[in-house]
Structures are given as structure tokens and as C-alpha cells.
Amino acid sequence: MTTPADLAVGRRPAYWPTLVCLAVLLGAAYLARRHWPVLETGARRLAAADQGWLLAAAAAAMGTWAASALAQQGAVARRLPGPRLLAAQFAASAANHLLPAGLGAGAVNLRFLMRCGLPAGRSAGALAVKATAGAVIRLALIAALAPLCPGLLRVPHVSPAAVAAVLGVATVAAALLAGPLRPRCRRALAGVPADIRAVHARPARAAALWGGSLAFAALHALVLIAVTRAVGLPLAPLQVALLYLAASSAAALLPTPGGLGSLDAALALALTTSGAPAATAASAVLGYRLLTVWLPLLPGLLVLALLVRRKAL
Template identity: 80%
Template sequence: MTSPADLATGVGRRRVYGHTAVCLALLVCAAHLARRHWPTLETGALRLAVADQGWLLVAATAAAGTWAASALAQQGAVVRRLPGGRLVAAQFAASAANHVLPAGLGAGAVNLRFLMRCGLPPGRSASALAVKATAGALVRGALIAALAPACPGLLRVPRVPAAALATVLVAVVLVATVLLAGPPRHRCRAALATVLADIRAVHANPPRAAALWGGSLAFAALHALVLIAVTRAVGFPLAPVRVALLYLAASSAAALLPTPGGLGSLDAALGLALTASGAPAAAAASVVLGYRLLTVWLPLVPGLLVLGALTRRKAL
């Protein structure tokens, strides 16, 4: 007879296989698009090579600050005090792992193991990650709502037929009903109760609440600053507020696709957003390449080395 643990393992494996298949398909599509538009990418790379070094330094500094902001937000999601140095190192390692596994699984796994090593139970550790992710999503949405009126016409919401919208709403209601009425309902309710309890505990501690929301705000703002500085470095004359809004909208859209670190999905979304705002294709390519170079490719190997060091020292 198959045990519940075996069933859970099988479901987990199928989920990972599904994520991997979708990820590979999206990466193949991205490689195909890159091959078709290789002259534009090559021109963008050459333009980046002669970019303003001062602005690139500003972008690199902002990229480094994102790890400290992520650490601050993670501390804010936990009432217990975490070791500061190891927390920042874990965020650096998590960002590297996030570019290897799809849909944020790498960063989630690293942070989960780190919190458990710090003495938090598995349930509380997972709840802390959920609290941090929820705060990040709410901050991103609030920033979009705040910046959109300053850039009228920049974001064009596609018209969705009423029938399609109704179908999606019905599907969401059905899924929620099945989850709450089926066998997993107790686990879902217990997990939700744990998250709500952690949210109340964090907001009962003003320094932790400030760290959670301040770190989440700083994380989004610093990523937007990286993109703004890169646009300045390559001489792309677009107002900073418009660049920030384009980044927030593109990264929110890319989060719906389970590629490692948004590779392919975020690149395409950013490129489309920049070209739709009036940027030449070569300029948009150089901006995306510069942003990716500073936030992914340069920190990737050092991040993996830090990940290995933390694992050897049993900090993960």
C-alpha cells in the first residue's frame, strides 16, 4: 500500500517536472527569439560597451543594495532576531539559486533552510517566506498605482471580454471551493491561520513591521534604480519615473511565468515595454542587457560560491 509520504513525494516530483518542462520550453522560445534578433542584440551589446561608466557604477551599487534590502524584509517577516551577516549572505546566495531553478524555487529553498537553521520550525519558516512575498507584491502594486497617474497612457491595460473575465472568475471560485471543501482543507486552513498569526505578531512589533515594509519598498526601488541608471548610461532619454513604472509593470507580468529568475520572460517584458514607450530596439536591448549583467550574470558565480560556503558551514 502506498503511504501518504510516497504520494506527497510523487506529487512533488510531478510538480517539479512540470515546472522544469515549462521552463525549458520558455527558454527555448527565448533562444529562438534571440537568434532571430541577434543583430539588434549585438548592436545593443556594443552600445553598452561604450556606456557611461559613472552611471554603470551607480547601477552596480544599487544592485548590491538589493541584497541588503531583501535581508531587511526577511528580518521584518520574523519576530526572532536573525544573524545579520549570515542573513545578507543567504540573500546573496538565494539570488544566485533563484536563477538556476524555476519560479523562485531556488530562493525559497535557500531561505527556508536558512530560517530552519536559525531555529524556526518548518511551518513558521514557510510562513515567514509567505509574509515577505505578500508584502513585496503589495508594495509593487502600490508603487504601480502611485506612479501610473504621473505617466498617463504609458500602461495600456488590454481589453478583456466580459465572457473571458467571467470564466476566469468562475474557475477561481471553483478551485477555491475544491481546496476548502476537499481533503486538503484542514492543511490549507492551518497554513492560512499560521500566516495570519505571523502577520499579527510582526505588526505588533513596530521595528519588525518597519523592516518588512521598508525592506520590500527598498528592494523594488533599488531594482528600478538599476534600470534607471543603465538607461542614463546608454544615453536613453526617458524620464526616471517612466522607467520605474515600466520596470514594475514588466517584472509583475514576468512573475507569472515560471522561468529561473525571470530569464527570458522578464527580458522580453522589459524589451517590449521599452520599445512600446518609444525606445529604438537597439537601445532597449542595451538597457535590458545592462540590467541583466548587473543583477544576474556578474553576481551569479560569486553567489553560487557563497551558497556552497554556507552549505559547508551548515548555515543552510
């Protein structure tokens, strides 16, 4: 039985992620206004970019949804319906840009798994297994690429105000996890070790989980690499891949929808501190976001609505 206290507990944490998200988006809007001439020059450069490389980037972007579907299948012992799984990943990528901290994609995938017959606890565990594999893969790729690009990853000069803002966001997130959300997270994740053992007891599922996670990160890096080739950015592909992995990992600490603002700023900062001209770096970031976010957003929302209408979610 749900008591008023339970409802209050469920309502309180919902405000803080929204406020943090709005604060980050306002900061991103301020930076965009401040650096508007660079963004405008970057947009013009992107319009004149090499179309062949942009098509290659678009193909890599489409492959990310298949890689995400493969990783999600690998996180579940039960066989999932392939076409609906792929459609759900496409819809989840669109929903992920509407809610902060990956809540959109998580909600879509959770609902999909439950519609496929998995209990709520097992569905949440499967999402946790997939997220953990993705994080491990990113860290492993960074560790593998860093020695090949010595001196590339440098800590940039950051103003005290920016440090204070990041610490404030981290404090709020820690307070949320240490407060009413912690018991719920414990209950939801209690079965994760058992789910991990079940997945790795089946080599095909383990290969799908880790292979899909690796392909997902690699394809996103390939999108950015192809866009940098299209706009003539003077960085080697391995350097671009390492910068993408580091920037996207750092941007994940800020709970904006789909990394909006945080990922853009982190990518632009990583590229410029590595020697790329500001306008060219802005072109690369704009092209990457156009192919991975803005162009698929409306079709993804239409697929999401169709899945809901057909009760697949």
C-alpha cells in the same frame, strides 16, 4: 509515515514546472535568434556606455541584497544573525536563477530560517509574509506612478500564439495548485495570519518588512534607471521606474528561473513600446541583467556553497 502514494504525489508536480520553464526558455532562445542583430548592436552600445552611471547601477544592485535582508528580518519576530542573513540573501539571489518560479531563493531562505531555529511552518509563513509585502509594494508603486506618467502603460499588440502560450502556462499553474499541492499549501500557510499579526505587533519589525520591501523594488528600478542613463535612452526616470515595475510584475506570471527570458522580453517590449529605439532598449536590458544576474551569479553560488559547508543552510 510516508507512503508510496505520498511519494508519488510529491513527484508528480515536479515535472510540470520544469517543462513549463523549458518551454519559456526555448521561446526566449527563439526570440533572441530572431532579433540577434538588435541584440548585437545593443551589446556594442553597452560596451561604450557611460562608466559613471554603470557604477551607480552596480551600487544600487548591491543594495538590493541588503534591502532583501531587511525585509526578511521584518517578516520574522525573532532576531536573525545579520551577517549570515545578508549572505543568505546574496546566495538566494544566485540560487533563484537556477530553479523556476523563485524556488531557489525560497529553498535557501527556508533552510536558513530553519537553521536559525524557526519551525518549518513558521519559516514558510515568514517567506509568505515577505512575498506578500513585496507584491503589495509593487502594486502600490504602480498605482502611485501611473498618474504621474499618463498614457505610458499601454497594452501592446500580442500575437494569438503568444496569448495561447500564456494561457497554457496559467492553466498548468492553476492545475498544479488545484491538485495535490493545494492541501500542502493550505497546511504551510495556515499560520500566516498569526505571523502577520505578530510582526505588526512590533513596529520595528513592521517598519523593516515594509521599508525593506520598498527599498528592494526601488533599488531594482534605480539599477535600470542608471543603465538607461548610461546608454542614453530617452525616457524620464519615473517612466523607466513605472515600466520596470509593470514589466517585472507581468514577468512574474511565467515560472522561469529568475525571470530569465520572460523578464528580458517584458522589459524590452515595455521600453520599445514607450518610444525607445530597439537597440538602446536592448542595451538597457542587457546592462540591467548583467548587473543583477550574470556578474553576481558565480560569487553568489560560492557563498551558497560556503554557507552549506558551514551548516548555515
